[in-house]
Amino acid sequence: MFDHVKFGVCDFQVSKRFYQSTLKPLGITGYTDWPPLGIEIYDPDGDISLCFYQSAEKPAPLHIAFTAKSQQQVDEFYSAALQAGGKDNGKPGLRPNYHESYYAAFVIDPDGHNIEAVCHLP
Template identity: 65%
Template sequence: MFDHVKFGVTDYAVSKAFFLKALEPIGVAIVGEGPPEYGVELSPPNKPSLCLFQTGEKPAHLHLAFTADNRQQVDAFYRAALEAGGKDHGAPGLRPNYHANYYAAFVIGPDGHNIEVVCHQPEA
């Protein structure tokens, strides 16, 4: 559905480093970058992208959910996101209130956004 999602961050360098490290386990890398006011585009190969740019505005908090291919990627995201400075908002685990195989982890990023990585597949 989406080609890309772009939103402002209050500290471009901190947010860029956070998202690169936290989302590396699901194959996210820089695919394009300009000056901080234009921003950076992050994406796994041939997938929709996340774009960040420097702003002084305080946007409302977002909930961003990224797809993982397997539960190990969810676990790796959680560890990487905490190492990158994220705050725990839900350790990796099943969320059966969504559906039987909803395996996800949640962290709060540098601007207070709720960042999730989810796998919808049963355990291998």
């Protein structure tokens, strides 16, 4: 549906460490620095990337959901996010109000964005 998403962050180095640590359990390990334009983080096998840059503007909070290949990846994402400074916004678990096998976890990143990892597999 999209090629990349790009947004501003208040503290580039803090966000860079947060996202690199948090997304690693999901297999999202590729990154390219584009000074002064920011960073691009991507799944080495994929075509979609997340980009962010230093900004003095405080953007409205985003909700970004990343695909996990297993419930274990969701659990590892959540743990890594908390260790990297994220705040709990929904522990890993089934969310049957979305559908019966929707397994997700939610964290708030350093800029207040709601970051999710979700596995749709039963």
